[in-house]
Amino acid sequence: MSADKLDVYRSKRDAARTPEPVPAPGPLPEGNDDTFVIQEHHARRLHWDLRLERDGVLASWAIPKGIPLNPKPNHLAVHTEDHPLEYATFEGEIAKGEYGGGLMLIWDRGTYETEKWTDREVKVVMRGSRFSGRYVLFQTDGKNWMIHRMDPPPETGLPPAADLRPMLPEERKRLPRDQEAYGFEFDLGGTRALAAIENGQVRFSGTDGPMPALDDHPGLGGLGKTLGGLPAVLDGQIVEVGGTPIYMISDVLRLNIGDLLDRVYQDRRRTLDHLDLRGPHWQTTPWFPGDGKAVLKVAKERGLPAALAKRLDSPYLPGTRSPYWMRVPAGD
Known part of the structure; x- marks a missing residue:
């Protein structure tokens, strides 16, 4: 011993x-x-x-x-x-x-x-x-x-995944001055969607509630098997790339037994990056802490609609349009 x-x-x-x-x-x-x-x-x-x-x-x-x-x-x-x-x-x-x-x-x-x-x-x-x-x-x-x-399952008090709605940014004309306090992403101009994954199945919901079945996007159904059976709720945009629907994932709201809504954006993004979600019809979007000018410049060059600025210490507030997040149009 x-x-x-x-x-x-x-x-x-x-x-x-x-x-x-x-x-x-x-x-x-x-x-x-x-x-x-x-x-x-x-x-x-x-x-x-x-x-x-x-x-x-x-x-x-x-x-x-x-x-x-x-x-x-x-x-x-x-x-x-x-x-x-x-x-x-x-x-x-x-x-x-x-x-x-x-x-x-x-x-x-x-x-x-x-x-x-x-x-x-x-x-x-x-x-x-x-x-x-x-x-x-x-x-x-x-x-x-x-x-x-050994005891009965607890009353979590959490809303069902299907009842969650995406958090929304406020519209701004300029990037925030204190860029070091933000992470920056590209607004890809797709359809905003939450993906609730459970028992190998995936169900999408948007700002107005549950979205139609995946008949028009059958390839996205495979997302349900990417986490090895772990339940999760993801946030992202469904975009068309060369006629193929791709779910671009930018946040994780729940993972297994954990509700992550109160975890700050920076830690949620680190968790999402470590999940390494990449497949034929889905991938994790990049994010750039403190580098808003470069993200906005690239958005303009590539014809993307906007840059997103998200405070690193931001919780996730479902269904809320919050000043924690900003959308800055790329312009001409």
């Missing part, structure tokens, strides 16, 4: 190359064994990490499909190395090529109560800012673990 619970953690990381906390060997801190964190980890494959404070470290599990909100399914939970307590507040970009390389964002954190803790079974009640629930983690044959929700 390792003399230090963090030996394995340290052996996988170079403190000079990762922004992650890498504490020096020594006595472990004493806590209350009641902190949990769920982190959205855009590593080689998107997954969620559940960490529970226990005996001076964070016991950790990687959960590919996220924390189940429904008691019907059991989700795989891969038991990983213990992490330092400082990891409970960590967000950042782990460099490519390093262990766990990719974007790490906190999805939720809070406190928990222990009902049972053995080498093969952990029962806890978690209470966070975004969700709460009673869960059991249990070891199956071999090294695999599973996670199961």
